[in-house]
Amino acid sequence: MAGAAGGLVGALFYAAFGPFKCKQCGPIARSEFPKDIQSKMTLGSLLLVVTAVVLFVLVIALLIFIKK
Numbered sequence: 001m002a003g004a005a006g007g008l009v010g011a012l013f014y015a016a017f018g019p020f021k022c023k024q025c026g027p028i029a030r031s032e033f034p035k036d037i038q039s040k041m042t043l044g045s046l047l048l049v050v051t052a053v054v055l056f057v058l059v060i061a062l063l064i065f066i067k068k
Contacts, residue, residue, distance in 0.1 A: 009052045009056045012048050012049070013048075013052055015048055016049050018044040
């Protein structure tokens with residue numbers, strides 16, 4: 001269970017900080033997006049990181065609870 005949570009947390013971190021890719025052009029830099037879209041992208045990345053941390057803490061708490 002902890003391994004699955006770790007894998008999910010890793011996937012969320014990759015989604016938050018991974019590059020944007022176009023099938024034809026390849027990687028797209030964030031600086032190429034308008035400022036308002038960059039702000040939304042940053043907010044989305046932060047929400048993914050917070051979700052990953054909360055998920056990891058909940059899984060650890062669940063494992064501790066089950067062990068008792």
